[in-house]
Amino acid sequence: MCLAVPGKVVSIDDSAEPLTGLIDFGGVRKQACLEYVSDVRVGEYVIVHVGFALQRLDEESALASLRLFEELGLLEEEFGDAWEQAAKEAGTA
Numbered sequence: 001m002c003l004a005v006p007g008k009v010v011s012i013d014d015s016a017e018p019l020t021g022l023i024d025f026g027g028v029r030k031q032a033c034l035e036y037v038s039d040v041r042v043g044e045y046v047i048v049h050v051g052f053a054l055q056r057l058d059e060e061s062a063l064a065s066l067r068l069f070e071e072l073g074l075l076e077e078e079f080g081d082a083w084e085q086a087a088k089e090a091g092t093a
Contacts, residue, residue: 004049005069006062007032009042023048026066 007023007030018035023046033052034040045062046053057065 003069004047004054006045006047006057006065008062009034009040009044009046009053012040012042021053023053026070 005025007025010022010024010029012019012021012034018033019038020031021034021040021042022029023032025048030048031051032046032048034046035052037046037053037056040046040053040056045057045059047055047057
């Protein structure tokens, strides 16, 4: 399943083409394209789908969605266990 997941903008790379930023999804951090929300600021929340931030989201709604996704196990399904994934990539799992 591929979800549109809310995340907090941690940093923005203004020199990147296309514009990208580091997004925190409740502890998992990934790069995402910010071209569709190019006026977003660090600290704001966005909804990200397949690596693209599609729109802004208020903090209350973002945190509520993240809690629900976590309760349903959808974050684990979407992102997996970060330590387990690192071990697999290192060939030690």
